[in-house]
Ligand code: HEC
C-alpha cells in the first residue's frame with residue numbers, strides 16, 4: 070500500500086513534471102514550425118501571385134500550380150508592314166481558279182486559308198488535274214511559317230564558297246559519319262551531317278518562287294501543259310497589265326518573264342502577308358507570360374519536351390531561338406519514321422509503288438543516295454490540331470492515331486501496322502526492306518523494343534494532344550488563322 074502510494078506519488082510527480090516540459094518544448098517547436106511554415110506559405114503565395122518572381126528551384130512547381138510561365142521572354146516577331154504591290158497581285162493569283170487547267174482550282178483550294186493554308190478537308194491526298202479526278206500521293210503541307218525555311222542542304226550550314234561541293238559529294242561524305250541522336254531541350258542538337266531545309270515533303274524546291282511553278286504544271290494539281298499555257302491564262306486574267314508598272318513592258322511581251330514575275334508575286338504574298346505567320350497562339354502568349362496553360366496543357370508541354378518521355382521537341386523545336394525568334398516546331402531536318410502504308414491512296418493500289426521521299430520518285434537528284442530513302446521533312450506542328458490529315462502519305466486523320474504511332478511503333482507494333490495472312494505484324498510496311506536501316510530507332514520514344522514499357526501512358530498522350538491544341542493561331546487576336 071505504502072509502496073503503491075509512493076510509486077503512485079512519484080509516478081504522479083513524474084507524469085506531472087515531464088509533460089509540462091515536453092509541452093513547453095512542443096509548443097516552442099510548434100510555434101517555430103508554424104512561423105517557418107507561415108513564412109514559406111507567404112513566400113509561396115507571393116510567388117504564385119507573381120510567378121516571375123519564382124527562384125529557379127521553384128520554377129517547375131510554380132509552372133504546375135499556376136500554369137503560368139515564370140520565365141517570360143520577348144519574342145522577335147516578323148515586321149508588321151503593309152503588303153507591297155507585288156504581294157497584293159500575288160494574293161489575287163493565289164486565290165484565282167482561272168489559272169488552272171480545270172478552271173476550278175486555285176492554290177487556296179488545297180492550301181485553305183481557314184485551315185492555316187493546309188488541306189481543306191481530311192482526304193489523304195487532294196484531287197486535281199484537268200478534270201479534277203487525279204489524286205496526288207502526298208497531302209498538302211501547311212504554307213504557314215515557311216518564311217524562315219532555308220534552302221536544301223546536307224550537313225552543317227555550308228560556308229560561302231566559290232565552288233560549293235555538289236549534293237552528291239556531300240551525301241557521300243556524310244555516308245561515313247554515324248547517325249546523331251537528337252535530344253530535346255533548349256538547344257537544337259549539335260550540327261550533324263543531315264539533310265535539312267528546302268520545300269515540299271522531299272525538299273526538292275528551294276524557294277517559294279521555284280516552288281510555285283510546281284503546282285501550276287503538276288498534272289495532278291493545276292495541270293497546265295507548260296509555261297506558255299500559264300502565261301496565256303495570266304494575260305486573260307489581266308495580270309500582265311497589273312505587273313507592267315512594276316517590271317516594264319517586257320512582262321506584257323515576254324511570256325517567260327510574265328510567268329517568272331507572276332510566281333515571284335505569289336511567293337511575296339506568302340512571305341509578306343502576316344496571315345502566314347501570326348505567332349498568336351496560346352503557346353506564344355504563354356512564352357511571353359501572357360497566358361496560363363491548363364493542367365493538361367502544362368503536363369503535355371513537359372512530356373513533349375522531356376527527352377525520356379515524348380521527346381517531341383528533339384525534332385519539333387519548342388524553344389525560341391538564341392536570337393529570340395519564336396519556335397517553328399520543326400528543326401527542318403529529314404527523318405525516316407517508317408509510318409504505315411496508307412491503303413486509302415490510289416497510288417498504293419500498285420503494291421510496287423513506294424514514296425521514298427528524298428530519293429524519289431518526285432525528287433530525282435538523290436535517287437542513288439539510298440541512305441536517305443524513306444526520309445521526309447519534319448513538318449511544323451503549329452496549327453496541327455486544325456489539320457485533318459497527318460504524315461507524308463496522309464495515313465492518319467486523328468491526332469490520337471499519330472500519338473499511338475509514336476508510342477507503340479516499337480513496343481507494340483501490332484497496334485500500328487497491319488498483319489499478314491499468317492498473322493505476322495508487317496512492321497515498316499511502306500518502306501522496302503533494304504532501306505529499313507534508315508529508320509530512326511535512336512531517338513525516344515523510338516529507342517525501345519517489342520514488349521518494353523511504352524514511353525507514354527494513355528493520359529500522357531491525351532495531355533500531349535491538349536498541348537498541341539495550344540499551337541493553334543488566333544488565341545490572342547481572335548482571328549481564325
Ligand atoms: C491539288 C492540290 C494543290 C494545289 C492546287 C496547290 N498545291 Fe501546293 N502543295 C500540294 C501538295 C500535295 C504539296 C506537297 C507536295 C510534295 O511534297 O511533293 C504542296 C506543297 C506546297 C508547298 C511546299 C510547302 C512545304 O511545307 O514545303 C508550297 C509552298 C505550295 N505547295 C504552294 C502552292 C502554291 C503557291 C500553289 C498555287 C500556285 C499551290 N501550292 C497549289 C497541293 C497543292
Ligand code: HEC
Pocket residue numbers: 251373379380381382383384385403404405406407408445446447448449450453456458459460461462471475509512513514533
Ligand atoms: C526524330 C524526329 C522526330 C521526333 C522525335 C518526333 N517527330 Fe513528329 N515528325 C517527324 C517527322 C520527320 C515527321 C514527318 C514524317 C513522315 O511524314 O513520314 C513528323 C510528323 C509529325 C506529325 C504530323 C504532322 C503533319 O503535318 O502531317 C505530328 C502530329 C507529329 N509529328 C507529332 C509529334 C509528337 C507529338 C512527337 C512526340 C511524341 C513527335 N512528333 C516526335 C519527326 C519527329
